[in-house]
Amino acid sequence: MGRRRRKVVRMPKKHLPKFFSCPRCGKETVRVKIFRDEGRAVVSCGSCDAREEFQVRLAQSEVDVYCMFTDKIYGNSKKVLTS
Ligand SMILES: [Zn+2]
Numbered sequence: 001m002g003r004r005r006r007k008v009v010r011m012p013k014k015h016l017p018k019f020f021s022c023p024r025c026g027k028e029t030v031r032v033k034i035f036r037d038e039g040r041a042v043v044s045c046g047s048c049d050a051r052e053e054f055q056v057r058l059a060q061s062e063v064d065v066y067c068m069f070t071d072k073i074y075g076n077s078k079k080v081l082t083s
Contacts, residue, residue, distance in 0.1 A: 022067045023073040024050045030069070043069040062064040 020030040025048035034041040034056055043065055044051040054068050 020062075022047060022050060024048050030066065030070075032065045034060075034062060034065065043064040070081040 021028045022030045022045040027047040029046040041056045
């Protein structure tokens with residue numbers, strides 16, 4: 001007796017893609033870097049040099065920052081003439 005079977009359940013860590021596709025040039029070369037200490041994130045594309053900086057909250061992840069990035073790029077490209 002005393003035979004103990006320890007079941008090691010290992011959660012496969014779902015890993016995030018390191019690169020996102022760029023809304024500007026369409027290549028998968030966008031990298032999101034989050035500086036948690038400073039509460040900011042830098043998104044940059046290695047292909048077309050698009051680069052943006054954002055403020056991030058603790059709960060926000062790379063994907064959220066990437067969404068802000070695409071919003072911003074699309075927003076910029078859709079700029080209409082206003083007074
Ligand atoms: Zn790009």
